[in-house]
Amino acid sequence: MRTLELKDIAGYLPHKLLVFKCKDNSLLYEVSGIQMWDNVIILVDYYIDNKFDTDAFNLSKVIPILRPLSDLYRPITHNGEEIIPIVECAKISFPNINWNFIHKYAYFEMGKSKWGYFEYIEHFRPGFSISFNNGYVENYYQLFDYLHALKIDYRGLIDEGLAVDANKLEINPYK
Numbered sequence: 476m477r478t479l480e481l482k483d484i485a486g487y488l489p490h491k492l493l494v495f496k497c498k499d500n501s502l503l504y505e506v507s508g509i510q511m512w513d514n515v516i517i518l519v520d521y522y523i524d525n526k527f528d529t530d531a532f533n534l535s536k537v538i539p540i541l542r543p544l545s546d547l548y549r550p551i552t553h554n555g556e557e558i559i560p561i562v563e564c565a566k567i568s569f570p571n572i573n574w575n576f577i578h579k580y581a582y583f584e585m586g587k588s589k590w591g592y593f594e595y596i597e598h599f600r601p602g603f604s605i606s607f608n609n610g611y612v613e614n615y616y617q618l619f620d621y622l623h624a625l626k627i628d629y630r631g632l633i634d635e636g637l638a639v640d641a642n643k644l645e646i647n648p649y650k
Contacts, residue, residue, distance in 0.1 A: 477635055478637070479534055479537070479538075479632070479637045479638075480534070481509065483539075483632055484506070484539055485509075486619065486620070486623035487541075487623050487626060488506055488508070488509065489623075490623055490624045490626065491506075492505070492506045492539060492540075492626065493539075493648050493649075494506060494517070494519065494537040494538060494539050494540060495537065495540065495639060496519075496536060496537060496538075497535075497536045497538060503540070503648055504520065504530075504537070505519060505520045506519055506520075506537075507519060507520045507529065510531070516533060516534070517531070517532050517533070517534050517537055518530070518531050519531075519532060519537070538637070538638060538639050539632065539637075539638040539639070540638065540639045540641050540644070540648060540649075541626050541627070541628035541632060541633060541638045541639070541641060542625060542627050542628060542640075542641050542642065542649065543628055543640050543642065544595075544597065544627060544628055544629055544631075546560060546625070546627060546642070547560045547561045547564070547579075547595055547627060548561055548576075551625070551649075551650075552650045553624075553625055553649075559576050559581075560622075560625055560627065561576065561579070561580070561581050561593070561594070561595060562574050562575070562581045564581070564593065564595070564603065564618050564621060564622075565581035565593035567614050567617050567618055567621055568603065568605070568614050568618060569593070569605075569613065574593070579595075580593065580594050581593040581594075591605065591606045592605070593606075593612075595629075601629065602615075603615070603618055626641065626649055
C-alpha cells in the first residue's frame with residue numbers, strides 16, 4: 476500500500492497547501508514548513524479561538540486537500556479570478572498566441588489553415604503535449620509550478636486515497 480511521501484507534496488508547500496489531520500476533517504491546517512528528523516514531520520499553522528498556533532505532525536498523519544486533475548478543464552477560481560487552467564497553461568508555454576477552450580483542449584485558430592492545440596496527457600507519459608512546434612512544449616517546469624499553485628493533483632493522490640478532493644468538501648477552501 477502506497478503512503479504519502481514528501482515528494483508528493485513538496486511542490487505545493489510554497490502555495491499555502493491546506494491539510495486535514497487524519498480522522499479529523501473539521502479543522503483545516505496550513506502547512507508552514509517541513510522539518511526532517513527520525514521521520515518526516517510536517518509543521519502546520521492553524522487558528523483556534525482567534526489564536527494562531529503551530530503544531531507538528533508526522534507526514535503519515537495528514538491528508539492534503541487538492542483539486543482533481545479534471546479541474547484543468549473547467550472554470551475554477553484562483554486568486555479571485557475565474558480561469559480555465561489548461562488555457563492558462565497554454566499561455567505559459569506559448570504566451571503570444573490567443574488561446575480558446577473546447578472539451579479538454581486549449582486551441583488557437585489563425586484563418587482556415589493554421590491551428591493548434593495544447594493538452595495534458597494523463598496516460599502513458601503524463602505531461603503536456605502540443606500539436607505544433609514539433610511537439611515541443613516550452614516552459615515545462617513553469618507549467619508544473621503553476622499546477623502546484625492551483626493545487627491540481629497530477630500525481631493521482633486523490634484516487635489513491637492519500638488526498639481529499641477540494642470540490643467534495645462542503646466548502647472548497649481554495650475558492
